[in-house]
Amino acid sequence: xxxxxxxxxxxxxxxxxxxxxxxxxxHWVPKAEYAWDAGVAIGRYLAELKNGKLVGVRCxxxxxxxxxxxxxxxxxxxxMDEFVELPDTGTxxxxxxxxxxxxxxxxxxxxxxxxxxxxxxNHAGILHLLGEVGPDPIKTLKVGMRVQxxxxxxxxxxxxxxxxxxxxxx
Amino acid sequence: MTMRRxxxxxxxxxxxxxxAQETAPELTWEASKMALDSCELKLExxxxxxxxxxxxxxxxxxxxxxxxxxxxxAFHKPYMRGYVGGGTGVFAPAQGWYHVASGLFDTxxxxxxxxxxxxxxxxxxxxxTIFDHTTERPLGPNLLWIFALEMNRxxxxxxxxxxxxxxxxxxxxxxxxxxxxxxxxxxxxTVDDILNSEILAWPVQRLDVSPVTDGAVAVVLAAEHVxxxxxxxxxxxxxxxxxxxxxxxxxxxxxxxxxxxxxxxMAYKMAGITEPRKQINIAEPYDPFDYKELHHLEGLLLFDRxxxxxxxxxxxxxxxxxxxxCPSGGLLGVGNPIAAAGLMKIAELFWQLRGEAGxxxxxxxxxxxxxxxxxxxxQVGTVVVMGV
Numbered sequence: 001x002x003x004x005x006x007x008x009x010x011x012x013x014x015x016x017x018x019x020x021x022x023x024x025x026x027h028w029v030p031k032a033e034y035a036w037d038a039g040v041a042i043g044r045y046l047a048e049l050k051n052g053k054l055v056g057v058r059c060x061x062x063x064x065x066x067x068x069x070x071x072x073x074x075x076x077x078x079x080m081d082e083f084v085e086l087p088d089t090g091t092x093x094x095x096x097x098x099x100x101x102x103x104x105x106x107x108x109x110x111x112x113x114x115x116x117x118x119x120x121x122n123h124a125g126i127l128h129l130l131g132e133v134g135p136d137p138i139k140t141l142k143v144g145m146r147v148q149x150x151x152x153x154x155x156x157x158x159x160x161x162x163x164x165x166x167x168x169x170x
Numbered sequence: 171m172t173m174r175r176x177x178x179x180x181x182x183x184x185x186x187x188x189x190a191q192e193t194a195p196e197l198t199w200e201a202s203k204m205a206l207d208s209c210e211l212k213l214e215x216x217x218x219x220x221x222x223x224x225x226x227x228x229x230x231x232x233x234x235x236x237x238x239x240x241x242x243x244a245f246h247k248p249y250m251r252g253y254v255g256g257g258t259g260v261f262a263p264a265q266g267w268y269h270v271a272s273g274l275f276d277t278x279x280x281x282x283x284x285x286x287x288x289x290x291x292x293x294x295x296x297x298x299t300i301f302d303h304t305t306e307r308p309l310g311p312n313l314l315w316i317f318a319l320e321m322n323r324x325x326x327x328x329x330x331x332x333x334x335x336x337x338x339x340x341x342x343x344x345x346x347x348x349x350x351x352x353x354x355x356x357x358x359x360t361v362d363d364i365l366n367s368e369i370l371a372w373p374v375q376r377l378d379v380s381p382v383t384d385g386a387v388a389v390v391l392a393a394e395h396v397x398x399x400x401x402x403x404x405x406x407x408x409x410x411x412x413x414x415x416x417x418x419x420x421x422x423x424x425x426x427x428x429x430x431x432x433x434x435x436m437a438y439k440m441a442g443i444t445e446p447r448k449q450i451n452i453a454e455p456y457d458p459f460d461y462k463e464l465h466h467l468e469g470l471l472l473f474d475r476x477x478x479x480x481x482x483x484x485x486x487x488x489x490x491x492x493x494x495x496c497p498s499g500g501l502l503g504v505g506n507p508i509a510a511a512g513l514m515k516i517a518e519l520f521w522q523l524r525g526e527a528g529x530x531x532x533x534x535x536x537x538x539x540x541x542x543x544x545x546x547x548x549q550v551g552t553v554v555v556m557g558v
Contacts, residue, residue: 008351011190013188013190096372113309127305129309143322
């Protein structure tokens with residue numbers, strides 16, 4: 001068909017079309033605010049973060065300990081209610097060195113997201129940030145490195161994932 | 171399974187552009203009308219319509235299926251809109267397939283559309299809600315993070331380097347130079363161009379990523395007895411598959427897309443494919459990033475885990491290679507209007523298997539192809555096998 005047809009519909013616009021005011025557009029900013037309930041399992045997770053602790057939860061049937069905790073095991077569908085206190089150390093499963101924000105504007109000091117497998121679980125990771133990584137993280141960071149949480153002081157903790165500032169290599 | 175045979179009998183698509191003048195319903199109509207005209211059918215001969223389009227948040231329109239319905243010819247007809255992120259473009263034809271295979275309808279129009287450009291200042295903003303509102307969003311994530319994390323895991327587990335992966339971007343952007351609708355086709359691009367492009371979220375660099383795009387694609391499905399009246403070259407949908415992995419993406423090993431394998435096994439079983447490496451002649455896996463083509467080729471069981479980069483370096487996946495991959499130019503070259511991109515791959519296989527792909531034609535009269543798309547939080551695999 002593409003061998004037989006030469007003209008395809010669709011008109012691409014260019015910045016000049018807007019600069020020369022040839023295109024009419026309408027703008028709108030939606031109003032949307034949310035108040036999300038943390039739920040039974042994450043409610044406990046957050047409360048323990050305020051205490052300076054990481055907790056996971058164990059499924060007896062599947063014999064696995066996971067973090068973040070959840071009310072039920074998504075694999076066997078049974079309830080999970082055995083919360084387990086976990087060390088705040090782990091291993092880097094993967095990481096990135098990010099120089100852009102969501103709107104593609106550039107940042108000079110990169111953010112370093114990582115999936116960190118928390119000790120004491122069955123390779124269960126959480127998303128967090130890495131810090132104190134030195135001046136050339138692209139070269140020096142490696143998958144498999146050991147890391148340790150750096151917490152906010154107790155009076156600044158509010159029961160949020162950001163009660164941990166970041167994880168640092170040890 | 172005693173399902174009726176279903177064929178694709180017509181296809182149409184718009185140009186894929188960075189920002190289209192046309193509204194989303196207008197783009198939808200352009201592609202739908204073209205698909206109908208390509209097989210000389212009228213709208214009244216279409217018995218049902220399936221629409222695929224990704225987040226409503228791109229358009230700021232509630233119930234996007236209804237917003238697009240005029241352009242999809244859906245009034246007074248049974249109409250269904252599905253959405254599984256980027257997997258939508260291959261999910262929609264699977265939905266269309268069961269509309270007809272079940273015996274409920276003899277014809278079905280499947281159309282996928284995306285107009286990302288309305289979402290300001292950048293459509294990535296519509297993806298911020300993909301992250302868990304309590305455990306992840308407070309960390310300030312953006313969509314590039316998940317790709318960068320997955321790419322680094324894939325590279326680290328297999329000991330790959332960026333050069334091996336960048337070859338995919340070169341292949342697809344060069345292939346796209348022969349696609350009349352492409353946004354980023356470039357016959358002269360080199361590996362060094364990719365490797366010298368700006369680092370966005372290491373290991374992801376600018377030319378590893380497909381662009382924000384507006385576009386629409388449509389195909390017409392028909393039951394066998396109707397298909398044979400319409401065309402002497404029906405392309406059969408031989409197998410469909412779809413599978414979802416857990417949203418606890420940080421609890422999974424990202425190096426291998428087991429959800430793609432699950433969807434592929436479902437589609438291969440239905441199509442009677444027992445040796446995909448011998449029985450598939452063309453593959454169109456989803457390639458929003460260059461490493462994803464490799465990742466998905468392995469999930470489709472077309473190469474061993476960690477071995478797709480080597481095959482690419484050997485030229486096996488070029489158009490004249492043993493297993494052409496993304497002869498269309500893929501998302502990296504043609505463009506990535508989220509839901510329409512997957513259906514572009516279906517349309518490509520339609521034209522390839524009929525020998526109508528012009529300068530992109532894979533030699534040797536290919537008989538069977540597989541298209542695959544992917545979406546959500548690295549969760550969805552959608553697979554369709556087509557054959558003549």
